[in-house]
Amino acid sequence: METELIAPAATTILTGAPSTQDAYLSVAGIAKSYGSQTVIEALDFHVRRGELVSLLGPSGCGKTTLLRLIAGLVAADSGSITLGGRELAHVPAHQRNVSVVFQSYALFPHLDVQDNVAFGLRARGRPATGIPAAVAEALALVRMSDYALRPVGLLSGGQQQRVAVARALVVNPDLLLLDEPFSALDRKLRETMQIELKALLRSRGMTAIFVTHDQDEALAVSDRIAVMNAGCIEHFADPATLYARPATAFALEFVGLSTRLAGVVRHCQASVASIETACGTVSANADFRPGSAVVVGVRPERIRVVPSGQPVPPGWNAVRAPLTDVVPLGARTHLYGRAGKGNAAGASVGEGQGDGEGDRLLCERANTEGGMLGEAGSAVREGEVLGWQWPVADTLVYPAWTA
Amino acid sequence: MRTPRTVDGFVLLAAPALVYLAALYALPLVLLLLKSFNAKGSFPSIAGYTEFFADPFHLKILWRTVRVALLTTLLALLLAYPTAFVLARARGFVQSLILLALVLPLAVGVIVKTFAWSILFRSDGLLNKTLLAIGLIDEPVRLLYTETALVISAANVFLPFMVLPIYAVVRQLDARLPEAAATLGAGPLFCFFRVIAPLTLPGVIAGSAFVFSMAVSMYVIPSLIVGERSQTLSMLIARSYLFLRDEQLGSSISSILLLIAVSVVLGSSWLLRRLSGGKT
Amino acid sequence: MTRLQTSVRALSWVVAAGVVLFLLAPLVLTVVVSFTSSSVYTLPPPEWSLRWYAAVARKSGFWDSVWLSVSLAGLSTALALLLGTAAAIAVTRGRFKGREAIATFAVSPLMMPGLVVGVAMLQFFRQVGLRDAWISLLIAHVVVTLPFVVRTLLAALERFDFSLIDAARTLGMSYPKAVLKVLAPNLAPAFLTSGLFAFLASMDNYPVSIFLTDARNKTLPIKMLQYMEEQPDPTLAAISTGLIVLALAVLMIGSRTVGLNRMIH
Numbered sequence: 001m002e003t004e005l006i007a008p009a010a011t012t013i014l015t016g017a018p019s020t021q022d023a024y025l026s027v028a029g030i031a032k033s034y035g036s037q038t039v040i041e042a043l044d045f046h047v048r049r050g051e052l053v054s055l056l057g058p059s060g061c062g063k064t065t066l067l068r069l070i071a072g073l074v075a076a077d078s079g080s081i082t083l084g085g086r087e088l089a090h091v092p093a094h095q096r097n098v099s100v101v102f103q104s105y106a107l108f109p110h111l112d113v114q115d116n117v118a119f120g121l122r123a124r125g126r127p128a129t130g131i132p133a134a135v136a137e138a139l140a141l142v143r144m145s146d147y148a149l150r151p152v153g154l155l156s157g158g159q160q161q162r163v164a165v166a167r168a169l170v171v172n173p174d175l176l177l178l179d180e181p182f183s184a185l186d187r188k189l190r191e192t193m194q195i196e197l198k199a200l201l202r203s204r205g206m207t208a209i210f211v212t213h214d215q216d217e218a219l220a221v222s223d224r225i226a227v228m229n230a231g232c233i234e235h236f237a238d239p240a241t242l243y244a245r246p247a248t249a250f251a252l253e254f255v256g257l258s259t260r261l262a263g264v265v266r267h268c269q270a271s272v273a274s275i276e277t278a279c280g281t282v283s284a285n286a287d288f289r290p291g292s293a294v295v296v297g298v299r300p301e302r303i304r305v306v307p308s309g310q311p312v313p314p315g316w317n318a319v320r321a322p323l324t325d326v327v328p329l330g331a332r333t334h335l336y337g338r339a340g341k342g343n344a345a346g347a348s349v350g351e352g353q354g355d356g357e358g359d360r361l362l363c364e365r366a367n368t369e370g371g372m373l374g375e376a377g378s379a380v381r382e383g384e385v386l387g388w389q390w391p392v393a394d395t396l397v398y399p400a401w402t403a
Numbered sequence: 404m405r406t407p408r409t410v411d412g413f414v415l416l417a418a419p420a421l422v423y424l425a426a427l428y429a430l431p432l433v434l435l436l437l438k439s440f441n442a443k444g445s446f447p448s449i450a451g452y453t454e455f456f457a458d459p460f461h462l463k464i465l466w467r468t469v470r471v472a473l474l475t476t477l478l479a480l481l482l483a484y485p486t487a488f489v490l491a492r493a494r495g496f497v498q499s500l501i502l503l504a505l506v507l508p509l510a511v512g513v514i515v516k517t518f519a520w521s522i523l524f525r526s527d528g529l530l531n532k533t534l535l536a537i538g539l540i541d542e543p544v545r546l547l548y549t550e551t552a553l554v555i556s557a558a559n560v561f562l563p564f565m566v567l568p569i570y571a572v573v574r575q576l577d578a579r580l581p582e583a584a585a586t587l588g589a590g591p592l593f594c595f596f597r598v599i600a601p602l603t604l605p606g607v608i609a610g611s612a613f614v615f616s617m618a619v620s621m622y623v624i625p626s627l628i629v630g631e632r633s634q635t636l637s638m639l640i641a642r643s644y645l646f647l648r649d650e651q652l653g654s655s656i657s658s659i660l661l662l663i664a665v666s667v668v669l670g671s672s673w674l675l676r677r678l679s680g681g682k683t
Numbered sequence: 684m685t686r687l688q689t690s691v692r693a694l695s696w697v698v699a700a701g702v703v704l705f706l707l708a709p710l711v712l713t714v715v716v717s718f719t720s721s722s723v724y725t726l727p728p729p730e731w732s733l734r735w736y737a738a739v740a741r742k743s744g745f746w747d748s749v750w751l752s753v754s755l756a757g758l759s760t761a762l763a764l765l766l767g768t769a770a771a772i773a774v775t776r777g778r779f780k781g782r783e784a785i786a787t788f789a790v791s792p793l794m795m796p797g798l799v800v801g802v803a804m805l806q807f808f809r810q811v812g813l814r815d816a817w818i819s820l821l822i823a824h825v826v827v828t829l830p831f832v833v834r835t836l837l838a839a840l841e842r843f844d845f846s847l848i849d850a851a852r853t854l855g856m857s858y859p860k861a862v863l864k865v866l867a868p869n870l871a872p873a874f875l876t877s878g879l880f881a882f883l884a885s886m887d888n889y890p891v892s893i894f895l896t897d898a899r900n901k902t903l904p905i906k907m908l909q910y911m912e913e914q915p916d917p918t919l920a921a922i923s924t925g926l927i928v929l930a931l932a933v934l935m936i937g938s939r940t941v942g943l944n945r946m947i948h
Contacts, residue, residue, distance in 0.1 A: 073582050092685050093585040094594075100586040106579035110601045110678075119597070120587030171588060413777030417785055420770035420829065428792060428826045431807035432800065485695035486702045503934070504703040510880070510930035511710060512887030514904045515923040518911065519709030522716060522724045522920075559705060566702075591688050613794070620796030622890045623904075627911065637798045637890070644802060644894070657799040668794045672787070 024049035024207055025070070025175060030079035032065055039065045040231040042079070047209065049084075052201060054210040054218035056254070057228035063211045066228075067177050070209070072096045083174055094123070099168035103180040105160045107152040113163050114139070114148040120171035138170035141200060158189050165197065169204070176201070176208040182217055194220045215255050219243075227251045244299070249398035252297045259298040259361045259388075261319075261339055262400065265290050273397065278339040278359055279388075280319030284395035293400035300364035302394040305335050306387045318389045321361050323382055328367075337361035337388060361388050432661065439654040451655040461639075465659070468636040471553055471625075472618035476565075478558040479614050480607065483565035487606070490566070491573040505563040513560055517627045520556040521547065524628070553628045557618050564617065565610040572606030605675055612671030616664045636660050710927055717920035724917065735921040742918060748906040751817075755902065756885035759824035760832075760878050766825070767832030767877070768870075775840040789833040792826050797890025800826065805894040816900040823891045828881035835880075839873035872941040879933050886926075 023046035032040045040062045047053050055063040068074045070081060072093030081088040088096055099120070107116050117135045126134075139145045142162035152160065161181060168176055181197075182190045198221045201208050212218050218225045219239045226236040227250070235247040246252040253260070263277040265288040273288045274281060275296055282296060305323070312318040321337040339359035442450030455461050490501045508516055523530050524546040531546065546552045576599070584594040622637040634642070636656055643653035717735055719728030739745060770789055774782045792800065801823065808819050843866065851861035889904040896905055903922075910919055 071582075071586055073585070093582075094588050094590050096586075097588070098586060100583065102579050102583060104577070104579060106577060106583035108580060108583075108598060119584070119589070123584065123587055123589035123593050123597075167587065177586075413773040414779050415773075416769040417773030417777070420766040420789060420833070421785060423766060424789060424792075424826065424829070427804070427807075427822050428800065429788075431803035432795075434807055434810075435799070435803040438806070482698065482702050482705070485698040489695050489699035501699065501703055504706040506934060507927075507930060508706050508710065510883050510934055511923075511927050512883065512904070512930075514887060514889065514907050515713065515926050516709055518907075518919055518923055519713040523709060523712060525724065559709065562702065562706060591685055591691075616794050616796075620798065620890075622798050623908070626908075637796060640798050640802065641893070650806075653802065657796075657802055660796045661799050664794055664796050664799075668791065 022048060024051075024084060025209075026080075026082040027066070027070065028080050028082075030066070030069060030081065031077045032062075032069060032074065033077055038231060040069075043231065043233060045226065045233060045236070047207060049207055050205045051223045052198065052208050052210070052221055054212055054222040054225045055228055056212055056215060056218040056225050058213060058254070060230075061228040062231040063213075063228050064179060067100075067179055067209065067211045070175070071098050071100050071177050073100075097171075097173050098175045098177060099171060099173035101161075101164045101168050101176070101178040101181050103183055105164040105184075107155075107160055107163060107167075109153055111152070112148070113144065113150050113152060113155070116152060116163055117167045117170055120167060124171065134170055138166040141169070142166045157184050157186075158193060161185065161193065165200070169200075169206070174207070176206050178208060178210045180212055181210070183212075183214070190217070191220070197221065219255075225255075227254055229254075246297075246396065249295050249297065249402050252396060252398070257300050257334075257362055257364075258396075259296075259300065259303060259363075261296040261359045261361070263294050263296050265292045265294055272392075275397065277319065279321045279361075280317075282317040282319065282395060283392045284397045285393060286397045288397070288399075295398045295400050295402075297396040297398070298390050298394055300334065300362045303361070303363040303388055303390045305337075305363045305365070306389060308385050308387050310387050310389075312387075312389060315392055316389050317392055317395060318387055319361070320385055320387055322385045326382060330367075332364055332366050335363040335365065337363075337386070363388060435654055436658050436661065438650075439658040442651060451651050452659075455652065455655045455659070461656075464634055464636060464639055467550075467633060468619055469663075471550060471557070471635065472615050474554045475557040475561065475618040476611050476615045478554060479562050479565040480611060482558070483562060483569055483610065484603075484607070487566050487569035487573050487603075490570050491576075505566055508560070509563050513621075513623045516560050517556060517624050520552070520559065521627050524552045524556075548629050548632050550629070550633060553625055553633075556628050557621060557624050560624060561614045561617055564613045568610040568613065569603060569606035572603050576602055605678055608671050608674055608678075612667050616667045619663055619667075620660055713920050713923045714927060716917055717924040719917050719920075722916050724920075735917040738916075738918045739921045739925075742910065744901065744906060745922075748901050748903045751820075751900060752886050752903040755820055755824050756828075756882045759821060759828045759885050760881045762825045763828040763832045763881055764874060764878055767829050768836055768874075771833055771836035771840055774837060776845075786833065786837055790830045793830040793834075797827075797888070798893075801891040801894040804891070808895075816895060816897040819895040820892060820900060820902070823895055824885045824888065827888050827891055828885050831881040831884060832877045835873050835877035836870070839870055843869055875941055876937060879937055883930065883933060886929075 025045075025047040027043065027045040030040055030043045030045075031038070043062075043066065045066070055066060057063050065074070069076050070088075072088065072091065076089065079089075083096070083098070088098075108119065111119065114132075114135050117138050118131050121131050121134060122128075135148075136145065139148060142165055144159065144162050144166060147155065147159065147163075152163065155163065161184075164181075182193055185193060194217060210218070210221060222239060224236060224238050225242050226233045227242065227246075227248075228234065229250045235242055235251040237247075242251065243256050246255060252258050261277040261279070261282070263275040263282070266274045266276050266281070267290050268274070268286075268288050271285060271287050273284050273286050273294075275284060275294060277296060284296065288294060308320055319339075321339055323335060324338045325334075325336040327334040327336070337360070339361060437446075439451050440447040440449065442448040442454075486501070490498065490505075493501060525531070580598055580602070581594050584598050589597065620637055621635070622641065625633075625635045625638055631638075637660065640653055640656045640660065643649045643656065647653075715728065716724055718731045718733070720730035720732035720734065721728065767789070770785065774786050804819065804823055804826075808814075808822075813819060847865050847869075848858075848861045851865045852858060856864065887904060888902070889908070892902050893905060896902065901909070907919060907922060910922075
């Protein structure tokens with residue numbers, strides 16, 4: 001079965017992207033292979049001055065490699081890296097003025113806190129008289145002034161991270177790179193540090209790129225997030241856009257939770273596609289050739305669960321599926337449904353669809369008064385077949401082969 | 404919270420080895436030391452030592468021994484330092500080969516190795532033949548019985564003892580540290596002198612202390628390579644006991660040698676403790 | 684990487700290669716020489732022959748010294764393993780003062796001038812009336828081998844996670860059984876490594892032994908030096924080759940069971 005997407009291709013979608021003119025950091029056509037393994041292939045990436053950007057993706061997607069390429073710790077096979085107009089491709093790492101905060105912080109164990117912070121200044125040959133003041137200022141910024149003479153081995157994880165940040169910032173870099181800087185901290189500390197760091201970087205107008213596999217972290221600190229997969233950037237946008245309208249199925253799955261239904265496009269008119277899934281027919285605002293195998297996604301807070309026979313408001317989709325799990329989560333509840341096996345109309349299914357396997361329905365409801373079903377006001381039972389409804393406008397559709 | 408009984412239990416475990424060493428190793432050494440102060444029947448007396456230092460021949464030997472040990476240590480360090488880094492970076496076959504090259508000579512022993520070197524250094528030996536063939540020299544150089552040969556063969560025998568401690572330290576060196584240094588603006592030289600060298604220093608100290616103390620007390624290698632012509636302290640000790648039957652002299656020299664060895668050991672562990680004092 | 688870094692790296696590889704050659708060449712040489720047909724050490728050998736290996740068997744006192752060395756090495760290693768393991772356990776698990784000092788003390792014979800230790804022992808034994816050379820040698824060889832055992836076992840015990848024993852006990856094993864089934868197998872590599880190296884160190888020892896031998900009890904190293912003085916011919920190369928083969932066998936055992944890398948640490 002042919003599948004063709006008539007809508008814009010979902011490779012690198014730059015929503016609200018700067019024109020390359022006002023980009024501060026420009027990565028163009030970067031490629032990197034290790035032997036026969038291609039890690040990054042012809043990647044483009046542009047960051048504005050003062051922006052906080054995250055590279056988000058699973059292990060092996062190339063985000064750390066990209067970071068190291070920008071830092072100059074590895075050399076690219078091809079492509080260019082421009083920072084503030086300066087071409088960096090052949091500039092060695094120690095001359096790029098790009099600071100890095102490593103996942104393990106990489107503090108020098110044989111130096112105390114203030115010598116660690118002073119290291120970059122000394123390495124660059126700053127006059128010795130000015131160094132103590134700069135170090136003191138940097139330590140004050142991260143609230144580590146009392147620890148100046150402490151050996152770094154005696155610091156806690158959070159303290160080490162702050163020293164690493166101070167060390168990276170005291171040299172006034174043009175760009176700051178951070179490789180999973182919060183991953184070694186426990187959950188509670190993490191959020192505090194994220195807020196603190198974001199405020200600090202903002203106040204200095206610092207341009208920074210974070211590498212992370214944790215979507216919450218990316219959402220918390222970034223102005224824009226680049227979702228990476230297998231060496232490509234799937235979607236590069238601000239958190240709100242990325243969440244509401246992810247450009248690819250991968251981005252949909254990687255950021256936030258969602259409903260996922262396999263389907264076949266039955267017909268398509270005036271940019272409205274009618275898609276047949278294992279639990280019903282849905283409509284979506286998209287252009288697809290009839291017969292295309294697609295994946296339908298919906299964000300959980302857009303769905304409401306209602307008793308099976310309830311009428312469907314105009315402009316809404318509705319499917320029927322049994323409720324399989326109810327997961328109470330404090331302020332909200334997750335309701336899971338399983339799409340039934342087989343296709344209602346008995347039509348043949350396209351490649352990669354199976355018979356509804358891998359499909360899931362997920363509805364998220366705030367636990368307000370009125371019980372689980374809001375308007376209906378009645379409790380739900382597991383196993384009961386219910387109606388799942390959501391606005392057509394919130395339906396996300398992707399070619400099945402991209403999922 | 405350990406009860407006193409448990410603590411005593413562990414002390415008991417250590418007791419056999421402790422008692423053994425104390426009675427049969429430390430005690431004899433202490434007695435030897437005391438004996439050196441027992442000159443001509445009166446105790447305590449440093450006559451044995453003054454007699455030793457008064458003789459310029461002895462001073463020459465002392466200086467030679469220390470000099471050879473220093474040169475050996477230096478040569479071993481120069482060769483071992485890069486090798487330790489290469490070993491840390493090597494994988495698979497290359498790593499096994501280097502390890503084998505380090506460990507096999509250790510396993511084979513001093514006698515076999517020194518014997519091999521004595522053959523190599525002979526006038527009709529391989530070394531001379533190779534040098535002649537290359538054209539570096541016109542006629543066979545007298546290598547055997549020279550201090551150069553001694554330093555080379557000693558460095559050869561003790562080299563693994565210099566490589567392994569440095570290798571142990573390099574292995575634990577966080578690969579991120581030189582990267583961090585670079586991103587902060589440190590060029591390769593600054594990075595080496597301010598990051599790598601200080602961090603490998605404990606290994607260098609440990610290895611150097613080891614090699615120096617072994618080189619200063621070595622007996623087999625100088626006996627075979629330089630023989631009677633240029634003796635070292637240990638050869639003098641052997642001579643005084645086995646040939647001269649001068650136990651007084653022997654015990655004095657033994658104590659001096661012991662003193663040198665002990666101070667190297669103590670000095671290096673003090674240094675090492677000071678270096679790691681600032682860390683965890 | 685800058686050009687400076689690349690050239691430094693290349694230079695280190697050259698040095699390392701040179702070091703490997705430097706370390707192995709004398710051994711290779713010895714083996715080659717042992718197969719010469721001439722009675723001098725000229726290289727390359729004019730002809731290949733096994734005559735020197737045959738000559739070894741005929742050397743006076745050779746087999747006696749081999750037997751003496753092997754039995755001394757075996758016994759002293761066994762004793763060292765007993766004493767050393769106990770001491771190492773005490774140092775790592777105990778809480779009494781002076782643990783570190785004990786560890787340093789136990790390893791110190793390695794750093795002492797062997798000759799001085801031998802002399803001191805000789806005088807001491809004579810003073811207490813011990814005249815038997817064999818016992819004196821055994822006592823001395825335990826002192827020689829003990830540091831190897833203690834050092835290796837200390838490292839192994841420090842790395843061992845003792846909570847594994849607690850886990851075994853919560854699963855129903857009694858304390859002695861847990862030690863036997865959990866600790867012992869984990870320590871086996873350390874036993875093997877230290878035992879092998881201790882054995883070899885004892886076989887090779889000269890300085891401590893020279894003062895304690897008598898006419899009837901000569902260890903192999905002492906006999907070899909004697910041969911070197913009396914009749915330096917390629918028989919020595921043959922004996923040396925035998926020792927090299929022994930060392931290779933030991934290393935092979937070690938690397939198959941424990942791995943060459945682990946043997947070092």
